[in-house]
Amino acid sequence: MYNGMDIVKNYIQPLNLFEFGDYVYYEFIYKYEYPDILIYSFIGSKQNNYQTLFNRSEGIINDLDGGPNILPRTIKDDNTILSMVDALTLKNHVASEEFKNSTPKFPKKKKELEKLAASLKETDNPVLVLVSLKE
Known part of the structure; x- marks a missing residue:
């Protein structure tokens, strides 16, 4: 049987999502095993091939x-x-x-x-x- 924290460990958790012009910004928790919490952000273009993924703590x-x-x-x-x-x-x-x-x-x-x-x-x-x- 899973408790709530076991479920959280197995899924990406969205934090922030917005569109601006040709771009999409998506911020999510990738790993949540306290004290190791990895938060990533993604910026991608809807029109061309631009994409970047970065560690949220680094910016x-x-x-x-x-x-x-x-x-x-x-x-x-x-x-x-x-x-x-x-x-x-x-x-x-x-x-x-x-x-x-x-x-x-x-x-x-x-x-x-x-x-x-x-x-x-x-x-x-x-x-x-x-x-x-x-x-």
Whole structure:
């Protein structure tokens, strides 16, 4: 006889699903055996061959400005993903060697991110992150 946790171990559990423009975002629990919980996210195109699967805890690498990795939460419109990052997390990331040694695609945006982080207090509200996809 199965108990509830035995059943949970055998199935993928959906967490978040949304469409935006040509894309579908699907977030799910792949493995739930406490304390090992694996959550993955998938982004795929409905029109072309683009697909990516990533570990939710790692997020999407932010090579635009070198900021923290992007963890999609929802969408703004057909071309914009919304995410957020805690003020303290952002401040710590900008102070890290990883950030200092990063070479983002938009160095000017990296400087702007440094200014933003310097203006934040540890107790400030989370920072909203908007990421526009290539058209």
